[in-house]
Amino acid sequence: MAGPRHSRSALIFLIAAIVVALVSMPLLRAVGMVLWPVFAIAWLINLGAAWHLAQWARQQGRSAWAFGLPAVLGTVASIVVFVLLALLGPKPGSQSPAA
Known part of the structure; x- marks a missing residue:
């Protein structure tokens, strides 16, 4: 149950x-006003x-750093990671932990 929660939370963020x-x-x-606060706030959100994407990747048996670190770089990178995780799905043989 935690996997869908992390993917839903990542999408909300x-x-x-x-x-x-x-x-x-x-x-x-x-x-x-100057526009830099917009980008700073969006990046903080x-x-x-990125944290939820890393947790989601870890639950799929993938490296949290390999997916979370690129997602930290920005919203576009996070969207790419979100799509990759959704398309790749869980690794064969990995078991999702019971909630």
């Missing part, structure tokens, strides 16, 4: 990072997605 960036950019531009 990814959507939140994208929404924050899309909503904040025009708002900050309208009030004349993305760290949550």
